Amino acid sequence: MTSITTAFNPAETDVTPALPTCMSAEGVSVFYSGNQALFDIGLNIPANRVTALIGPSGCGKSTFLRCLNRMNDVIEGCRVAGRITLDGENIYARGIDVVSLRARVGMVFQKPNPFPKSIYDNVAYGPRIHGMAKNREDLDRIVVKSLKRAGLFDEVKDRLQAPGTSLSGGQQQRLCIARAIAIEPEVILMDEPCSALDPIATAKVEELIDELKERYTIIMVTHSMQQAARVSQKTAFFHLGYLVEQGDTEQIFTNPGDERTEAYITGRIG
Amino acid sequence: MTETTSPKTISLRKGPANLARRNKAERRFRLYGVIAITVAVAFLGALLLTIFSTGISAFQQIYIALNIEYSSGLIDPKGTKLRDDLSRADYQGLVKQSLRDAFPKARKRRAKRQLYKLISNGAGFDLREKVLADPSLIGQKKTVWLLASDDVDMMVKGKISLETSADNRRISDNQVLWIRALAADGRLEKRFNWRFFTSGDSREPEMAGILSAVMGSFFSLTVCLMLAFPLGVMTATYLEEFAPKNRWTDIIEININNLAAVPSIVFGLLGLAVFLNFFELPRSAPLVGGIVLALMTLPTIIISSRAALKAVPPSIREAALGVGASPVQTVAHHVVPLAMPGILTGTIIGMAQALGETAPLLMIGMVAFIVDVPQSFTDPATALPVQIFLWADSPERAFLEKTSAAIMVLLAFLIGMNLLAVILRKKFEKRW
Numbered sequence: 001m002t003s004i005t006t007a008f009n010p011a012e013t014d015v016t017p018a019l020p021t022c023m024s025a026e027g028v029s030v031f032y033s034g035n036q037a038l039f040d041i042g043l044n045i046p047a048n049r050v051t052a053l054i055g056p057s058g059c060g061k062s063t064f065l066r067c068l069n070r071m072n073d074v075i076e077g078c079r080v081a082g083r084i085t086l087d088g089e090n091i092y093a094r095g096i097d098v099v100s101l102r103a104r105v106g107m108v109f110q111k112p113n114p115f116p117k118s119i120y121d122n123v124a125y126g127p128r129i130h131g132m133a134k135n136r137e138d139l140d141r142i143v144v145k146s147l148k149r150a151g152l153f154d155e156v157k158d159r160l161q162a163p164g165t166s167l168s169g170g171q172q173q174r175l176c177i178a179r180a181i182a183i184e185p186e187v188i189l190m191d192e193p194c195s196a197l198d199p200i201a202t203a204k205v206e207e208l209i210d211e212l213k214e215r216y217t218i219i220m221v222t223h224s225m226q227q228a229a230r231v232s233q234k235t236a237f238f239h240l241g242y243l244v245e246q247g248d249t250e251q252i253f254t255n256p257g258d259e260r261t262e263a264y265i266t267g268r269i270g
Numbered sequence: 271m272t273e274t275t276s277p278k279t280i281s282l283r284k285g286p287a288n289l290a291r292r293n294k295a296e297r298r299f300r301l302y303g304v305i306a307i308t309v310a311v312a313f314l315g316a317l318l319l320t321i322f323s324t325g326i327s328a329f330q331q332i333y334i335a336l337n338i339e340y341s342s343g344l345i346d347p348k349g350t351k352l353r354d355d356l357s358r359a360d361y362q363g364l365v366k367q368s369l370r371d372a373f374p375k376a377r378k379r380r381a382k383r384q385l386y387k388l389i390s391n392g393a394g395f396d397l398r399e400k401v402l403a404d405p406s407l408i409g410q411k412k413t414v415w416l417l418a419s420d421d422v423d424m425m426v427k428g429k430i431s432l433e434t435s436a437d438n439r440r441i442s443d444n445q446v447l448w449i450r451a452l453a454a455d456g457r458l459e460k461r462f463n464w465r466f467f468t469s470g471d472s473r474e475p476e477m478a479g480i481l482s483a484v485m486g487s488f489f490s491l492t493v494c495l496m497l498a499f500p501l502g503v504m505t506a507t508y509l510e511e512f513a514p515k516n517r518w519t520d521i522i523e524i525n526i527n528n529l530a531a532v533p534s535i536v537f538g539l540l541g542l543a544v545f546l547n548f549f550e551l552p553r554s555a556p557l558v559g560g561i562v563l564a565l566m567t568l569p570t571i572i573i574s575s576r577a578a579l580k581a582v583p584p585s586i587r588e589a590a591l592g593v594g595a596s597p598v599q600t601v602a603h604h605v606v607p608l609a610m611p612g613i614l615t616g617t618i619i620g621m622a623q624a625l626g627e628t629a630p631l632l633m634i635g636m637v638a639f640i641v642d643v644p645q646s647f648t649d650p651a652t653a654l655p656v657q658i659f660l661w662a663d664s665p666e667r668a669f670l671e672k673t674s675a676a677i678m679v680l681l682a683f684l685i686g687m688n689l690l691a692v693i694l695r696k697k698f699e700k701r702w
Contacts, residue, residue, distance in 0.1 A: 069592070106594075109585060109588060125593060126594060129599055180592070
């Protein structure tokens with residue numbers, strides 16, 4: 001447990017309700033063709049912090065994450081009940097445009113999935129379809145800025161036209177992060193972003209996540225408790241479709257309120 | 271350690287009790303596979319060998335050199351030198367005249383008739399072309415290489431057995447003697463048969479060519495491609511990427527699969543009933559042929575396009591949706607381009623099928639005897655496989671080699687198209 005305490009910056013441990021809430025869920029339930037996958041989830045996500053969703057496999061943490069930018073819409077037979085707000089606006093309300101929601105809530109997936117196009121085009125795709133760049137120079141600037149923020153620019157600056165799939169796994173994942181931040185989202189959802197990466201690449205991505213929270217609100221699903229402890233300020237523990245416990249990461253890991261949380265973080269379940 | 275060895279321990283050399291049997295079964299299975307492939311290759315080889323050995327001689331044609339006197343009395347008796355008069359003259363008469371001069375011994379009517387049969391009826395047309403191109407030839411005397419008749423052609427190529435009695439063969443003893451005399455004189459020559467590629471069908475085998483059939487096939491396939499490709503790709507994309515999965519789409523899917531198995535003659539009947547009788551489109555036209563072939567090719571294109579779309583990993587769709595692309599943008603910018611090599615492969619294979627299709631074209635009248643090369647989508651035309659069917663049906667001996675030669679041309683097109691499909695797939699296939 002020493003690694004957890006040393007990973008903390010004391011200044012940031014004060015994740016209190018006083019922080020502005022970026023997204024919040026109230027009474028969210030999800031059904032997959034009749035089977036209920038999530039039960040009455042209520043969760044506040046603080047702005048400019050990293051929120052970790054942890055829990056054993058099949059507990060619904062990824063399902064919940066995908067509700068936040070309505071990626072579940074494309075799944076046949078999936079129904080979401082309840083209310084999820086982004087800056088106070090219900091994203092499931094009638095008349096909400098999913099495209100503009102996803103422009104504000106970006107996503108990074110479990111397996112790096114760059115488009116089989118050049119590195120440049122990977123990053124430029126989002127700004128292009130959203131019409132964010134007026135001209136070529138504008139677009140170049142956005143691409144460079146995004147790659148720099150994703151900590152990838154120095155590694156790829158000489159080969160922006162090389163295919164994105166030619167990069168290593170860790171670089172691909174950072175390219176996906178660059179692609180997500182190129183459209184200037186407020187929130188970035190990360191679905192186990194490091195599970196397909198080796199420890200060194202993982203360390204780089206975690207470092208990046210820590211930097212990114214200055215600008216973006218990050219919600220990440222992870223099955224690694226050490227990772228949650230290292231990078232997140234707030235943690236929510238899911239179990240069998242229920243949100244068991246949420247709170248400051250330090251509190252969850254050192255003084256869990258629920259015995260299931262304790263059982264999970266000490267390795268007895270999961 | 272010896273005492274722990276249980277009786278069940280498997281010897282590394284002998285293996286378990288049933289190992290010999292298992293190994294034998296394995297060898298047997300491989301043997302069956304090798305036998306199957308050998309038989310298949312042998313059949314294919316035999317097929318190709320027959321076609322090639324019969325057809326290869328059709329690419330050469332016998333020509334006979336005659337001294338032609340472009341006598342103004344026969345060509346231009348009025349001396350007008352007008353194009354109309356010149357083109358109406360009896361050029362075959364010039365040929366006959368020079369044949370009589372070459373073999374003065376043939377006096378009797380019967381003998382003369384046999385003599386005239388040495389040279390093709392088409393020779394007169396060739397002479398007319400020459401005179402029309404250069405009227406100054408009139409009055410001159412020239413040695414001209416003229417197209418021999420199909421019987422001469424067959425005899426020289428050794429396809430008529432001279433051992434059979436003269437009554438039972440297409441060529442008389444006199445003719446044989448004349449041909450030998452011409453050959454001894456160096457007036458007989460085998461030349462490459464350009465006419466086979468540049469002219470349409472003909473009653474005379476030596477003048478028959480495949481160009482009208484090739485053009486008919488080309489126009490039909492163009493119509494087929496322009497209809498079937500966009501329709502097929504749109505259908506496949508909609509069904510695969512947008513349509514809800516419910517009872518209706520299931521029914522549509524089953525019906526598409528069934529359509530792929532419908533005998534092609536049924537499509538021909540449909541074309542006859544709907545396009546010719548109801549919409550009164552022109553008969554024998556590549557336009558209708560193309561529409562019918564498109565109906566036939568659609569299921570192939572739809573099924574292969576859906577398979578290609580299905581093979582695009584879902585992570586690409588998620589990536590595009592995740593950066594805020596709309597479903598149409600996701601499909602148009604990422605999914606369809608990635609599936610394109612597969613879609614094109616399926617399309618080309620469908621087109622190759624359509625190129626080889628005969629039955630539906632018979633029903634809509636594309637089985638006509640077409641001499642003129644079709645110039646548009648509504649000109650009467652035939653298609654390559656139908657031409658093969660027509661020639662195979664002809665009684666003349668010389669059409670046999672033409673049939674095989676046309677099959678060779680068709681096979682060349684088919685192999686070319688399939689090769690293109692393989693190259694496309696290899697070149698543009700993305701790996702991830």
